[in-house]
Amino acid sequence: MPELPEVEIVRLSLSKNIIGKKINKVLIRNRNLRFKLKFSFEKHLKNKFVINIYRFSKYLIIELNDKSFCIIHLGMSGTIHILKKNKKNIYTNTSFYHSPGLPKKHNHVEISFNDLTLVYNDPRRFGFFQIVKNKENLTNRFKNYGPEPFDKNFNLDYMANYFKDKKKDIKSFLLDQKFVSGIGNIYANEILYLSRINPKIPVKKLKKTQFKLLIKNSKKVLLNAIKKGGSTIRDFKNTLGDTGNFQKEFKVYGRQKLNCLRSNCTGVITKIVQSNRSTFLCKLCQK
Template sequence: MPELPEVEVVKRSLKKKILNSIIKKVQIKDHKLRYKVEKEIGNKLAGKKIKSIKRRSKFLIFEIDESYLMLVHLGMTGKFFFIDQNKEKFKTSFYYLLNYQKDQKHNRVIFFLNKNRKLIYNDVRKFGFIKLYELNRTTSISHLNNLGPEPLEKKWNFKYFKTYIANRKRNIKNILMDQKFVSGLGNIYVNEILFLSGVRPSRVVKKLKNIEIERIIKYSKIILKGSIKLGGSTIKDFSSENGKKGVYQQYFKIYGRKDKKCSNIDCNNSVIKTSISNRATFFCKRCQK
């Protein structure tokens, strides 16, 4: 599943390609995504301009004219393809070979734009979704209402962290992946953050030392900024707006390194893989306490 850096790169890519475009019509090829795509979406969006594209946590937020807000979540395999006026196809999401026949099988929603361009939402496993809201009713969007601060925001600080975890008995990995506590982090980056912070994923949060909390906050910001700069990462090879493959996965210190030597130069231990809440979890028993 794409996490904050990957969705941020998609947002930036889409802003370059479709901001201020007019939606001419919408073709729904498959209504059955995670939530059923509204049949009237085409009538509601036809003739309207895409005024802004934002990101909140792992959600993409499109402001359409002064009428609607379109909320998109990419799920596990959701991605956008852009086709320009010369019918050239661009990747803005995961890295896949551009194969029209193969891709067409999983095209779910097509937005026809002015100047003979198209934006295609493609989703193999159909865990993503597209929802439309009236702009004056956006305060009722449940997907956004309960999100915690983002790791790159100033609100994600020691005081907030310390107050939130007081007397809680949950482990640190689970709480970092709880979008109500901090929004945008997922399994890959949490593994990386905890390794660099020297904290074992199974540690109970109320037992964390102040210095460990400070390290978690520090490395959250460093890792996410680094990943965004490098174009995002994913096991499926993320692709940024210019078609370059995301390369942050080449810098993984712990994720996916089961039985390999620990990345720390002075450690000879091997990386251990376990499961926490049914999610693959990697750690070094010497370097993470």
């Protein structure tokens, strides 16, 4: 599943290509996504101008000129492709995960502008589109989500108060969107390794110094991933011909049975399962 950095890369790709442009046509080939697309969807988007594109957590938010918004969630396997007119379109993917070119199957939604068409591809169909009619409704849509790691409200006081008397382990909290928005399994592993914190430790046992490390390293890991183009596990190019390289910098994710990369550690990376998710850690330096 694309996590915050990957969705941010999609936002940047879309921002460079469709802001200020008019939507000429919307074609739905399959309405049966996670939430069935309403028959009013095409009519609402047609002839609207894209004013801006935002991201919250793992959601893309397209602002339209009538002050409404189109929310897009990519689910487990969703990708957005840009097909430019009069181009070969070898690399169409707006991000760095799944196919770099447009697949032949599972192209469910097409949004056309004068010079290009956006195609939403999703084999598993866990993604969705949702129209939100105004900013108040948009705020309410995300009211139960925690702050993003970049938010000033994701601070020491917030973390200390949230964790008070809680028994759950720290990794589960990092994946809980009610606590912090946008962190997924890959980056939770990397954040905990960088912070030298055992993923299984109950949050009530964490110290204030460890809170500070979690806040600092959440920002550090995600910003670095965005800078490197997200994590694909595989290498290939996006619409700009760039490659996503953050997976080459994984310190712990996917490195089971390999030596710990800390210069002063002789540990070996172990893989365990927490809540049906793969967790990677060095038991020597993550206490």
